[in-house]
Structures are given as structure tokens and as C-alpha cells.
Amino acid sequence: MDFNIKRKSTKIVVTGSMVESYPHDLQMYKIPPIEHVTLQEFETLALERVTLLRSLATATTLKGLRAFSEEWKEYILSDLRNQGLKYYARLCEITRCGTTDADLQARRKDHIAHFILRLAYCRNEELRRWFIARELELFKMRFMTMSGEAIDVFFNLNNLSYTNISDEDKTSIITYLRESTPYQNIDNMKFYKVKFFDVLDLVKSRKVFLKDGFAYIPHKDFVSVLSAQFRKHLRQSLAVACQHLGEVEQDERLVCLLKGLHQSYSGNDYSNTKAMVPIESLDSLSIKSFPLCMRQLHEQLRLSHHLKHGGRLQYGLFLKGIGVTLEDSLRFWREEFTKIMDLEKFEKQYSYNVRYNYGKEGSKRNYSPFSCLRIINETVGPGDCHGCPYRHCDVNNLKNRLSGYGIDQQAVHEIIDITKKGHFQVACSKYFDIIHNLDIGLGINHPNQYFEESQKLSKGEIKVDVKREKVNVKIENVEDLEIDDFIE
Numbered sequence: 001m002d003f004n005i006k007r008k009s010t011k012i013v014v015t016g017s018m019v020e021s022y023p024h025d026l027q028m029y030k031i032p033p034i035e036h037v038t039l040q041e042f043e044t045l046a047l048e049r050v051t052l053l054r055s056l057a058t059a060t061t062l063k064g065l066r067a068f069s070e071e072w073k074e075y076i077l078s079d080l081r082n083q084g085l086k087y088y089a090r091l092c093e094i095t096r097c098g099t100t101d102a103d104l105q106a107r108r109k110d111h112i113a114h115f116i117l118r119l120a121y122c123r124n125e126e127l128r129r130w131f132i133a134r135e136l137e138l139f140k141m142r143f144m145t146m147s148g149e150a151i152d153v154f155f156n157l158n159n160l161s162y163t164n165i166s167d168e169d170k171t172s173i174i175t176y177l178r179e180s181t182p183y184q185n186i187d188n189m190k191f192y193k194v195k196f197f198d199v200l201d202l203v204k205s206r207k208v209f210l211k212d213g214f215a216y217i218p219h220k221d222f223v224s225v226l227s228a229q230f231r232k233h234l235r236q237s238l239a240v241a242c243q244h245l246g247e248v249e250q251d252e253r254l255v256c257l258l259k260g261l262h263q264s265y266s267g268n269d270y271s272n273t274k275a276m277v278p279i280e281s282l283d284s285l286s287i288k289s290f291p292l293c294m295r296q297l298h299e300q301l302r303l304s305h306h307l308k309h310g311g312r313l314q315y316g317l318f319l320k321g322i323g324v325t326l327e328d329s330l331r332f333w334r335e336e337f338t339k340i341m342d343l344e345k346f347e348k349q350y351s352y353n354v355r356y357n358y359g360k361e362g363s364k365r366n367y368s369p370f371s372c373l374r375i376i377n378e379t380v381g382p383g384d385c386h387g388c389p390y391r392h393c394d395v396n397n398l399k400n401r402l403s404g405y406g407i408d409q410q411a412v413h414e415i416i417d418i419t420k421k422g423h424f425q426v427a428c429s430k431y432f433d434i435i436h437n438l439d440i441g442l443g444i445n446h447p448n449q450y451f452e453e454s455q456k457l458s459k460g461e462i463k464v465d466v467k468r469e470k471v472n473v474k475i476e477n478v479e480d481l482e483i484d485d486f487i488e
Contacts, residue, residue, distance in 0.1 A: 049113035164219070270368060
């Protein structure tokens with residue numbers, strides 16, 4: 001892959017015409033892009049591709065939707081449009097081989113972004129597995145939206161020697177096809193004859209008609225053949241990309257971006273909230289509208305009147321993001337810390353950090369609250385209470401804490417089971433549902449998103465059905481809590 005990265009905007013140089021380079025929506029990604037790409041576009045395309053792949057993961061993991069179902073597809077398309085990725089929604093909604101400018105530009109972005117993410121996700125086996133799984137889902141979804149004509153064009157472009165069976169052959173076995181094919185209307189559907197061992201997944205699930213060692217599969221299921229080829233090709237390509245990482249990362253501008261891309265947050269950064277939250281309401285808000293990571297920090301602060309640097313940074317930026325002003329934030333921290341120290345010590349050692357979070361000291365940047373990915377990947381040491389409780393806390397302490405909040409044992413076990421599997425954000429989503437007595441499976445990606453959605457519910461801005469059986473969530477006095485038991 002040859003990316004020419006330039007700081008200033010430049011015209012795109014493409015070898016050949018755009019129509020020749022990108023004749024079809026669906027690609028096997030065998031030819032790397034060779035053109036000038038600005039550093040800004042490089043980063044933008046990478047983040048947009050990550051957002052797309054995470055939307056696929058969310059639909060299956062967080063929402064529990066059956067992959068490739070209509071509901072699953074509609075959720076993804078809606079999510080992409082809501083996040084401003086209409087060109088990806090266009091590519092996923094129906095696969096075309098048109099030549100409009102919108103078609104060509106969408107395919108170009110899709111092509112370049114895929115190869116950028118190869119560089120970001122090739123560096124270890126865990127990242128490779130996640131990337132391959134998501135790209136396969138994307139490939140399958142887009143193939144399944146193709147018409148018969150678009151499939152023929154795709155085969156020709158990729159030199160795939162597959163032809164559909166004749167109408168005469170189809171008529172002779174139509175009864176068997178109806179019995180073995182999981183689709184209702186197959187009269188106008190194209191069928192392909194392939195070796196049975198090319199579609200063992202369909203054979204295993206008994207979703208295909210077999211005869212004389214051949215499988216007769218409809219075009220909607222032909223993706224089983226192609227996906228095996230795509231997976232093999234992608235795995236080999238990632239191995240090659242990993243071998244050349246050293247050459248790519250000689251450009252220091254790309255090192256941080258590529259290494260941290262899988263941990264990047266692509267949603268709302270909550271750095272410019274218009275809300276106004278008085279500090280007098282924090283105790284009540286923390287019980288229901290704070291995610292567990294922030295509720296833990298708030299309670300520890302109220303109990304010990306102090307937080308270590310990591311906790312002050314994580315919680316301070318969260319408060320900024322929900323709408324606590326600089327003046328109120330200074331007053332809040334001052335009132336707590338001066339319960340165990342004199343005012344002069346606070347002003348000398350701690351007030352600077354508060355003003356720094358709001359961009360009034362140091363580099364004067366407008367710092368954003370930490371996302372879930374940033375918090376999950378935090379380094380947490382002895383005595384610290386920041387980070388993600390689902391990842392950084394001992395399971396028994398986590399269980400005791402949840403039970404102490406009055407959550408029933410069945411719900412506690414559900415959260416613990418999800419946590420043990422490493423699905424920390426899913427566990428947070430489950431906690432949200434339990435605390436709010438709902439069952440909406442909200443995908444939590446940011447603590448401030450948790451707060452925002454909770455506030456919308458409390459204000460009646462979101463109408464949802466409440467669970468029939470109310471969960472007993474006990475509201476305790478924070479002075480009775482023993483936060484030390486909750487910290488690993």
C-alpha cells in the first residue's frame with residue numbers, strides 16, 4: 001500500500017479513471033490504493049471505518065439482534081445515518097454497479113479506509129480476529145443486497161468462474177430446492193452449482209440441496225463460498241501488513257493514530273455541553289444517572305474527601321461534560337478537600353488541575369471527558385478507584401457492591417456473568433437497564449452518554465415500556481458505603 005501523506009490539502013491523483021478504479025460497490029480489496037491522501041482525510045476515513053465496524057458489533061453483541069436479519073440490518077443503517085455516515089449506509093443498503101459521482105466517491109472512501117484499518121488491526125491476533133469478523137459481516141451484508149445482474153458483474157470483475165444453472169435444470173429440481181432452501185419465493189432466484197465442500201456451513205445446517213457431490217445454492221447464500229475466500233485473503237493480507245509495519249511507522253505522524261485507533265472514540269466528545277448541572281444535585285444524580293465508574297468515584301470522594309490524580313482527572317472531566325461550570329467545579333472540589341486539608345494547600349496543589357481540565361491553564365486545550373474505551377484501558381494501581389469497575393475490580397467486590405445497591409441477585413449474576421466474559425460495556429448497559437427498570441439494551445460507549453440517556457428518560461424525552469416486575473434498587477446514604485471494599 002502506498003499512501004502519500006501531505007499536511008496541506010491537495011488534489012486527488014488516481015491512476016486511471018474513477019469508473020475504472022471503482023466499478024462496483026462490493027470489493028474484494030485485492031489492489032491497494034495508490035494516490036495522494038491528506039493526513040486529515042487519512043484520520044477521518046480511519047475513524048469512520050471504525051465507527052462502521054463498531055456499529056456491526058453493537059448490533060450483534062449489545063442489541064442481541066440476529067446477524068443479517070432485517071431488524072439487524074435496519075439498526076445498522078439507522079445508526080450509520082444518525083452518525084453522519086450516509087455514504088456507508090448507501091453502500092450497505094443496496095449494492096450497485098452504477099457510475100454516479102456519489103457512487104464513485106463512496107467506493108473510494110470505502111476502499112482507502114479498509115486498507116488503513118489493515119495497518120491498525122494487523123499488530124496482534126486479537127485485533128486481527130475482531131477486524132476479520134467485522135469485515136466478513138460487512139462483506140456478507142453487502143453481497144446479500146445484490147441483484148442477480150450486480151452479482152454477474154461482480155463475478156466478471158473478480159474473475160470468478162461461477163455461472164448459475166439453466167432454467168431447464170432448475171425446473172427439474174425445483175421441488176427439492178423449495179424443500180431445502182430457507183426462502184419462500186425462489187422462482188425468480190438464481191441458483192449456483194458448486195462442490196459441496198465449498199459450503200460446509202450450509203451443509204451442516206441443512207440449508208442446501210445436495211446431489212452427486214454438488215450443492216445447489218441460491219445467490220443469497222452464495223456468500224458462503226465467497227466469504228471463505230475473503231477470510232483467507234484478508235488473513236494473509238494482515239500478516240503481510242504486520243511485516244511492513246516498521247516501514248509505515250517511520251512516519252511519526254501515523255504511529256500514534258494507527259496504534260491507538262482500536263481504542264479511539266468516534267462519537268460525541270461532550271466537550272461543549274450546553275447543559276447546566278448544579279453541584280447540589282450531584283448526590284441525587286449519582287444514584288441513577290451516573291454509570292458505575294462515576295458513581296464509585298463520587299462516593300469515594302464524599303467518603304474520604306480526596307481522590308488520587310487518575311480519579312480527579314476521570315471524574316473532573318465527566319462533571320465538566322455533564323454541565324458543571326468551572327466556578328461550581330472549583331467550589332465542589334474545594335469544599336471536599338478542605339475537610340481534610342487547609343485552604344492554602346488546596347489552592348497550591350489542586351485548584352490548578354481543576355482549571356486545567358477546563359482549558360484555563362497549561363496548553364489551554366478544551367479537554368474532553370474520557371470515553372469507555374479510554375477508561376477500560378486505563379492503568380489502575382493499588383488504592384486507585386478510577387478506571388472501569390467491570391474490568392478493574394475484583395469480581396467478589398463488584399458483586400457485593402451491586403448487591404449493596406439493592407439490585408436483586410438474579411440481575412447481579414447476569415452482570416457478573418457478562419463481566420467474566422470480558423464484555424465490560426455490555427455489563428454497563430445491563431446495569432443501566434436494571435437501575436432504570438427497563439430493558440432497552442442501550443449500547444454504552446461513553447459515561448456522559450449514560451448520563452445523557454438517563455436524563456432523557458427522567459424528563460420523559462424518551463418513551464419506553466417499563467418492565468412489569470420492578471427491580472428493587474435501594475437508595476442508600478453515601479456515608480454508609482464502604483468504597484474500599486469495591487477497589488481491587
